[in-house]
Amino acid sequence: MKSDELDEKMRAGEIFHNLRALNGTFIVVRVDGRSFSRLTGRICEKPFDHGFHHKMTEAAKAVLTTLDGVYAHTQSDEISVLLAQNASHFDRGVEKLVSIAASAATASLSLALGEPVEFDARLWLGARKGDVVDYFRWRQSDATRSAINNWVYWLLRKEGKSVKDATQTMVGLSTAAKNEMLFKRGINFNEVPAWQRRGAGIYWETITKIGKNPKTGQEVPTQRRRLKVDSDLPMKEAYGKFVRQFLKEEAESG
Numbered sequence: 001m002k003s004d005e006l007d008e009k010m011r012a013g014e015i016f017h018n019l020r021a022l023n024g025t026f027i028v029v030r031v032d033g034r035s036f037s038r039l040t041g042r043i044c045e046k047p048f049d050h051g052f053h054h055k056m057t058e059a060a061k062a063v064l065t066t067l068d069g070v071y072a073h074t075q076s077d078e079i080s081v082l083l084a085q086n087a088s089h090f091d092r093g094v095e096k097l098v099s100i101a102a103s104a105a106t107a108s109l110s111l112a113l114g115e116p117v118e119f120d121a122r123l124w125l126g127a128r129k130g131d132v133v134d135y136f137r138w139r140q141s142d143a144t145r146s147a148i149n150n151w152v153y154w155l156l157r158k159e160g161k162s163v164k165d166a167t168q169t170m171v172g173l174s175t176a177a178k179n180e181m182l183f184k185r186g187i188n189f190n191e192v193p194a195w196q197r198r199g200a201g202i203y204w205e206t207i208t209k210i211g212k213n214p215k216t217g218q219e220v221p222t223q224r225r226r227l228k229v230d231s232d233l234p235m236k237e238a239y240g241k242f243v244r245q246f247l248k249e250e251a252e253s254g
């Protein structure tokens with residue numbers, strides 16, 4: 001067999017490589033830490049660890065930059081990155097997008113922690129702006145739901161309950177009952193840091209810097225973009241409105 005024939009035959013086996021996210025759809029890439037319950041159980045403060053969260057925001061910046069996305073949200077061990085509707089990065093190839101996103105997060109967090117970690121990755125596609133708003137509201141409400149559970153669970157554990165007892169105590173408890181449990185122990189859930197209840201948002205902001213023209217010595221304003229970490233996100237409808245600002249330049253689609 002000639003080498004170009006072999007090449008063609010072998011490439012035919014790469015059957016997923018031509019898979020592309022449909023043009024015009026919004027792409028969100030979500031990475032999630034693999035077996036992070038074990039990792040965080042070993043190295044994190046309970047229920048939340050600000051140092052770990054900060055490292056996740058750094059990993060989110062890395063994924064956002066690598067994919068040239070417009071908005072990222074991180075909560076717990078996951079990062080969602082929204083690409084612009086007309087994004088053509090990696091030719092919208094599914095394998096490229098997920099593998100590079102997982103690699104960017106993995107490289108960043110492994111270096112920050114000083115030990116190897118792994119992330120999985122998946123693509124979410126939405127046809128309309130409203131779908132993207134729903135997506136991010138979904139991840140935010142997931143953050144809120146797990147934050148209250150984590151707070152209650154670790155409070156019970158710190159009071160001496162076993163894993164089994166703490167888990168059993170929580171079965172069937174309403175959100176109001178969980179809030180009440182925390183309140184009785186001096187914790188107002190609405191006052192725990194917003195990043196724990198809602199996650200953090202990461203996006204580009206433009207700043208103006210005054211530079212000097214090396215030839216004339218004249219001061220000239222230059223614009224530079226940098227990533228901002230927003231740890232005080234709005235919630236519910238207001239968050240929806242907030243997310244829409246990252247969809248502005250696109251043609252109206254719903």
Ligand SMILES: Nc1nc2c(ncn2[C@@H]2O[C@H](COP(=O)(O)OP(=O)(O)OP(=O)(O)O)[C@@H](O)[C@H]2O)c(=O)[nH]1
Nearest residue numbers: 033034035036037040044045046047048049076077
């Ligand atoms: N203690 C502590 N745990 C955290 C923190 N952030 C995330 N976690 C934990 O990370 C885990 C993430 O959950 P999952 O992604 O569902 O579980 P996983 O073990 O990573 O499993 P797979 O994703 O399926 O591989 C949960 O157990 C969280 O409690 C933190 O700041 N502190």
Ligand SMILES: [Mg+2]
Nearest residue numbers: 032033034036
């Ligand atoms: Mg995980």
